[in-house]
Amino acid sequence: MAKTPSQEAKTGWLLISPPAIYAVLLLAAPLATVLIYSVMTGGRGVVGLPFTLQNFTDLVQKPVYLSVMQRSLLVSLLVTLTTVVLAYPIAYFVSFHVSPSKKALWLFLITIPFWTSYVIRVSLWRTILGYNGIVDSSLIGLGLTDEPVNILSNGITSMIITLAHAYAPFAVLPIFVSLEKVDRSLLEAGQDLGESRLMTFIRVTLPLSMPGVIAAVLIVFIPTVGDYVTPELIGGGKVPLIANMIETQMLKLQNRPVGSAIAVAAMLVVGIVSVVFVLLNRRFIGGSK
Amino acid sequence: MTSEKPTMIEMRDVHKYYGDYHALRGINGTIRAGEFFSLLGPSGCGKTTLLRTIAGFEDISGGMIMIDGKNMAGVPANVRPTNMVFQSYAIFPHLTVAQNVGFGLRRDPRPKAEKQREVDEALEMVGLKGYGNRAAHALSGGQRQRVALARALILKPKVLLLDEPLSALDKKMREQMQMELIKLQRQVGITFILVTHDQEEALVMSDRIAVMFEGGIAQLADPETLYRRPNSRQVADFIGTMNFMPAKIVAETGDLVEVDSQGFGHVTLQGSQCMGTPGSNGSSIGFRPETLTILFENQQAVDRESMATVEEVVYYGDMTYYDVRIDGMTSPVRISMRNVFGRPVLDIGNRARVAWSPGALVLFR
CATH class of the missing domain: 3.40.50.300 (P-loop containing nucleotide triphosphate hydrolases)
Known part of the structure; x- marks a missing residue:
């Protein structure tokens, strides 16, 4: 017996309802709440009417918000740059210089940092970078310096080191995948047509691996803008980023509308930066049709 | 040149x-x-x-x-x-x-x-x-x-x-x-x-x-x-089709080699037709399918002529491939014939006169 279209649709809805309910409750509803809160009037612990854009005007007018926002973007852009620049040679090495039978093992080794909790890894960096930590004692032991360097005291530098380490595998994998897709005969063709290995890399390999680089940029950039743990543990709360400011507004000051407005603004900024990169990506993937 | x-x-x-x-x-x-x-x-x-x-x-x-x-x-x-x-x-x-x-x-x-x-x-x-x-x-x-x-x-x-x-x-x-x-x-x-x-x-x-x-x-x-x-x-086999027949070298005098082979009997070959080093065993003669011709009723052979029996016919439109057994041979050889107007395509079991020439044979030693 054939089912009527409406019966079929009903079955369909029934089938997707568990994940759909999950998505609505845990993703769409909180997001909508944040969006609505951001345009409401708030005070300590209260959220109320009327609807207003005052929260957003405050963000633009009060220098404290702007400076935190700028610092967050700066830190995540520097983290992204560092991570991708360091990840590319690793991905290149695994793709081009590791024998095919050992590639899986190498990728597995690259993911080892994930075996430890993120929070634990971040706090371990405190020990490594801190006053008389591993870096300091090594440098002093080698006689390179007499005074402890205490990198940890420089909040932004130590945050960049910590985050770049944490996100390295995320950057290595997409770049590796795009390098694997590069037809090796293209490299021979580049050399056959008179270019050195370096120039062949610049003119052939690099542009063909750009989709992977851009994917890596997005994968690292988006989560680091909103990272909360690292500034809290490494920066010691002294150099707060957006996430810390949202936390302060939401929990410490109990001002949900302002916290929501910051969150929405951060989402917008990340969205805009991501769209720019996706457009760049399309240029490399599609070629000119 | x-x-x-x-x-x-x-x-x-x-x-x-x-x-x-x-x-x-x-x-x-x-x-x-x-x-x-x-x-x-x-x-x-x-x-x-x-x-x-x-x-x-x-x-x-x-x-x-x-x-x-x-x-x-x-x-x-x-x-x-x-x-x-x-x-x-x-x-x-x-x-x-x-x-x-x-x-x-x-x-x-x-x-x-x-x-x-x-x-x-x-x-x-x-x-x-x-x-x-x-x-x-x-x-x-x-x-x-x-x-x-x-x-x-x-x-x-x-x-x-x-x-x-x-x-x-x-x-x-x-x-x-x-x-x-x-x-x-x-x-x-x-x-x-x-x-x-x-x-x-x-x-x-x-x-x-x-x-x-x-x-x-x-x-x-x-x-x-x-x-x-x-x-x-090996080369002959890789390039085109070639028939091979076992052959025995009877005598070598200067540039001429006398060979005995199934079906073709006693033939004398020029030195340029003989490949491999002289004196080795297990020789065979080879010839291309198009170097043999099945003669028409009253057609005369230019050089030599043998009787044969058709064992297989493969029709290709412009060509017909025949596998024929020349009298005295233990296995059939392939002959390719152009299908010209008026020439009937033979059937399996037909008797045919086959024209051939010692000059088209190659000896592999």
């Missing part, structure tokens, strides 16, 4: 090992300037390896390769006077057709407009005029191959290397490209080296062919010699 042409490539005792695997086992040979040369052999015979050692993508383990009088030892691919058309064409997918063709002109000091004009000319030469702004990934197989050709020829190499360039095309397209390649080669006058496993393609296109088996050159000759006077059963 082709022999007056100067030498372009000289290979002396070229060896190549991959670990324990001996891929090239002492290649010797000369490729002349301006000739269309083919490396022909079954897969795994080392023909592509040899081409890649000439291009500079593989180091040789022993021996020497000279191109235009210069030893190529230690000379990397990017400075060799060779360009390659890859089997996969290796068209850069992120560039346009014109950018692909002009890829090798980056370091050319001439002004941009002049280089652009040269790219346009190269595209016109391969029949892709006006395709310059197309994306390379949007081309068909045949068009990709033309781009690969233009991209290599624009650099005016001394030698153009073609690695099975036609194997990915369908039959019609392949035959068309064969003709175009021959014309192109005559037009530009550059030495072409073609790697192929297709004996027909090699015969059609080449001035000379090196037949390769198991890492060595079995025979290096022009197509006609290769077809009519293959120097071993």
